[in-house]
Every structure is written in structure tokens, then in C-alpha cells.
Amino acid sequence: MNNLQYAKTVLEELNHTLMSINPEKADSFVELIDEANEIFCAGAGRSGFQVKGFAMRLMHMGKHSYVVGETCTPNIKEDGLLVICSGSGETKSLVNHASKAKEVGAKIALITINPESSIAKVADVVIEISAPSPKSAKEGDIQSIQPMGSLFEQSEGLFMDIAIMMLMERNHMDSDTMFGRHANME
């Protein structure tokens, strides 16, 4: 198959996952972001890269955003929001972060394949992505031609980019204002 044939299938898969995301949950996700004083973003592996892209856009919007594990990330406090991207919802380090966030009274938003997971149980809002799990494919699961967690990772990235546009709309922001905060040393 050539790149165009693969692209066609990937876009059909993304159409399925993105169109299945509950709009009320999406609104709650956006509201939590909008109200948070500080937003801490966490994810492992390729989900980590997607959530870093989100943290960067939040910075462009003038939000106090941080990536868990980066150098200048402070302690999370009561008025903080922890955004976790985790397909399984069971990644140990992320479960630890979630329980620490709960302990201090912070809020948690989770993007996951698994709405019954340990992190989902303590989250204030859960965005469910209908993508196959790389670890535990079961009968009846969503199908994907893509390897491992790729469909989930793409979908969470695109969903967070959509959430950015919803936040821009709520706050009457435009791309040029955001571009003004773009790092000038890179």
C-alpha cells in the first residue's frame, strides 16, 4: 500500500474515534482547563509527547502550564489541575501522580481508552477514546490497522488541539496573539 491508501484508512479510523467523543465531557474538560490556575500535564511515551504539545499551546495562550518531570515544574497545589494522557489508565508513575494530586485537593482530567481504570476512578472528567489497547486486545474491541497505541495517541493529540480551539473561542483569542508568546530561542 502507498502513503495515500494508508492515509485514507487512518483518516477513517480518526473519524471514528474523534466523532465518538462525548461533547458534554469535552465541554467539562475545556471548563476545567479554563478555570485552573496552574495546569500540570503528564503522560508516558508517545502519549507524553502529545500532552507536551498541549502544554506548549496552553503556554502560548498565556496559561501557567507545566510538564510533570521537566526542570522548572513546581509542586501541585489545591488550585491545580492535572491532565493525564494514558491509554491503559494504569501506568504506575501516572497512578502515583494522580494520587498525589488528589491528596492535595487538585483536580484531574484523564484522556484514556479505559474508563474503568485506576486513574479514571479518581478523575474529575474522563475523555474516553474508542481505540484498541496495545496490551490487551479483546474480542469486540475497536479494530485498527495501526501498530501498538498509535490510533489512541493520534486521537488524543487531535482532541487536545480541538480543546485548544474551544478555549480560544471562549476567550476570544487568536493565533497571532498566541504566536507572540512562542519561544524566540529554540
Added chain:
Amino acid sequence: MNNLQYAKTVLEELNHTLMSINPEKADSFVELIDEANEIFCAGAGRSGFQVKGFAMRLMHMGKHSYVVGETCTPNIKEDGLLVICSGSGETKSLVNHASKAKEVGAKIALITINPESSIAKVADVVIEISAPSPKSAKEGDIQSIQPMGSLFEQSEGLFMDIAIMMLMERNHMDSDTMFGRHANME
């Protein structure tokens, strides 16, 4: 607009960008990866996150892949390939990397909006993405409802995931084999 309405437009935009990628160029890109002994991946900002996702999948395939700027990345040599993601094709640090790679006789693959850029001029293959540039919107440019370079970044990420499937097909690899190399500490 709610998330589903935004999703519809984003998917239409991605359909445009992905379906405009030249299949012969895509094949050359995949071939360069397949033949390289060591693959060095470089990008700044959100393009950097996308190319890191690619570097990680290459590692899952058993390739010797590295991210420029990470701790254990060695010097690039004659048999190396440098994969650069840069919307403008002019990011100074990446222009420097490209000229160093050329100097030692390594090959260069570029994913960019700008096929006339400085990096494009020294690249062995250029994948052009028809997305608007955040810095220099001109009349006649591709339109996007998305802020800054988002459409480019999404498109390059999806294209590299498609390249992974083309590599898997060439090498008769499956998701389970790749999952076996997935980091077990994270």
C-alpha cells in the same frame, strides 16, 4: 462550536494535507529510513514532539534511532540519516544540524511546508506538507481554522506514522514484535 464540529473541519483539513503528499517522495523517504544504519531525528517545539514519536517507533522496530539533543545521542557519521521536521525549513539550530550532517556525508530527509527553504536545498528527500505557515501567511496560502502551525504538526505526525506502516510492510513486521521492545520502565 463543539468538539464534533471542530473535529469535522480538522479531519477535512488533514484529508487535504495527507492526500497531497507525493507518493514517490513518500517511497523515497521510507527507503532512506530502511537503508540507514543510524537515524537521527530533529525538530523544534511541537514538531520536535512529533519527530520524537517517530524516533520511538523506529526503536520499537529495532532500528538504531536517536533524538538530536538527548543524552545518549552520539555523533552522526557517513552512514547516518538525519530526519528533520521544520515547517519553515529555516530554524537556525536545525539549519546547523543539516550542514553538519552534510559535512560528514550523511543523508537528510526533511518534512516541511517550505520546499524552497535552506534545509530543503541540502536535503536528499523533501516531503512537502500543504499547510499554512504560522509566520508568513501569504495570499493564496492554504487556509486552516487552526492556530499557528497545528495543521502542519498534525500532518507530519500522521505522515510519519504512515511511514512506519510502510516500513512494517516492507519488513514483514507486526505490532506484537514491536511491542516487545517497548520500554518496560516508564
Added chain:
Amino acid sequence: MNNLQYAKTVLEELNHTLMSINPEKADSFVELIDEANEIFCAGAGRSGFQVKGFAMRLMHMGKHSYVVGETCTPNIKEDGLLVICSGSGETKSLVNHASKAKEVGAKIALITINPESSIAKVADVVIEISAPSPKSAKEGDIQSIQPMGSLFEQSEGLFMDIAIMMLMERNHMDSDTMFGRHANME
């Protein structure tokens, strides 16, 4: 106090910590590194920066070294060695990494303030640094004028640089050969 007065005290403190490191343990540490096929380095916060500096030097020596959590770090296997830097020896994510490493039969080397810690209990070699713990200062503890874990972090960094020289001596390596592997894109 000016910088010279502080320097005098810091150097006295470092003289105390470095001169208290057990030479037999140091030899065992160096031997484990020398025999390992792949070396995985892990640490949080400022200890993480020190262990990354070690991972980089190991790469300069031609070793297969990785930093846990970086993009191209594969799964640890039976012939791997996990080097952990942790003052408390109780950092949750590092405890998880240690137990995963044990599970696959890999070896563990720990540099710590606390030789009774959870990680110390499963480690094959423990390098004890006589520095105060930032979290749980107790009577009889080592004193330092430095804040938080600074003395520990400095000492572990210097100890690992010393281990590099011991490895160079064992393998008849010199600085120029190592410099040849230094990243040429940075």
C-alpha cells in the same frame, strides 16, 4: 559570605563525603558497569541531571547507555544494569523501575544517602554517600551549609565522574578517543 568563602566550605564538605565512600563498593560499582551489556540510568530531579551526565560519558566510552524516560530507551533485559541515583532510595517511580529490573533478572546499582531504603534492599551494589537528607534530618546526621539535597547531588556527580576514570583506566581509554564520539549536532 563571598563565593570563595562558600567554596572553601563546599570543598570541605565534598572532601568528607567523597573520602567516606567505601573503595570495595566503588570497585564493585565499576565492575558492574564494565560487565553490563546495556546500562540504564535513572534518577529524579537534580539527581536525574547527575545520572544523565554519567550516561552521556558512558556513551562517549562506546557503552550502550540509556536514560530511563528518554525517547529511544528500549526495554531492560536480563543482561542489563540499572543505575539509580536517589537520596532517599524511596522515590516511587524509581522503586517501580527497580522492581521491574529485578523481575527481568537485571542487575541494580544504587547511589544513595540511605542504605536501608527499599531500593537498597534489592540492589546488587550500594554506594552510600554521607550527606544529609533534605526530607528527614535527624539528630546525629551529617551537617551541611547547603540547601536541600545539594551536597548529595554534587557528591554523586563527582563519584560517577571518578568511576568514569576508573573505567578508562581498566579499558586503557583516553579522552581523545571519547571526544570522537561526542555529539556533533547539539
Added chain:
Amino acid sequence: MNNLQYAKTVLEELNHTLMSINPEKADSFVELIDEANEIFCAGAGRSGFQVKGFAMRLMHMGKHSYVVGETCTPNIKEDGLLVICSGSGETKSLVNHASKAKEVGAKIALITINPESSIAKVADVVIEISAPSPKSAKEGDIQSIQPMGSLFEQSEGLFMDIAIMMLMERNHMDSDTMFGRHANME
């Protein structure tokens, strides 16, 4: 040689480098930090790890500190300070950062072996470390038994830790207050 013998020599070398740092320059460095509204820290390779450790401590002190290249680092502005660690003072990406910082009217502090370097020429304060350069050893150079830039990297790390204590003294801060800002998710 065993670890204690190496330690003795390393400490003598550090005594030389740290005791040669000009106290007036050190005071100016500390003052620039104290007065800056935002502090951007940059370095490549092992110097990068040292300057990240400094950025983290500044965050613990309640300063707005950032690492150039990390996710949530914004654009540098007129009231910003750029702290660069570079042995040669010629690392291309860092020269670019320095010229961008100058362009917007920000201040620059440099820690280097080479006070005649390109970055030194545009810096507001230069801390010179009397350590050998890994790339261009010349007759009359400082000697070190350590490979590559190790003595420089250790010295800059210790100097910045000393600068932290000078800042604490100026601002009547103690370790416990700082520990309260330590990341609680890691």
C-alpha cells in the same frame, strides 16, 4: 588508582578552579539573577545538565526560571536574563540564543572557559573557569587528569550552587521554604 586517590586529585583541581573565580564577577552574577524578572537557562550536553540543576533551584527559590528548549518556556523579553553555560563560548545554538536575547534587550550571563569567545563579547557578566578546553588544548593550559570537559562542568555546577547560597543569604531564605516548592510529582 582507587576512588579515594582519584577523589583527592579531583578535589585539588576543583580547589584551583573555584578559588580562581573573581569575587566581584561572582557578585555581579548573583545581582543579575536577583534583579531579573525571568531567568532563562541554556547549555548543551553536560553543561546543560548543570544549568538545569541551577534552573530547578531558582524555581525552588520562587523565581520564574526556565530552561531553553523545554516545553513551557516562553519568549525572552527585555526584562529577562539569559544564563549560558558553555566551555568554548562558541556552541552555535547558544550563540544564536545570545544574539536573540541581545536583540530584545535582555541581559546575558555566561559561565565559560573562554572569556574571549563570541558569547563572552555580548555578555553582561562573564564568569571565567580556569579549566582545560576539551577541543583545543594549548601549551600553558590548565592541566586536569579528567577527560574532556569534566573539570569545567563540575566547576560550573558547584559555582552555581554557591551562587544559590549567596542568593539565599541576600533574600534571607532557608532550605525548608525552598523544599516546600519541590515538585511533589516526580
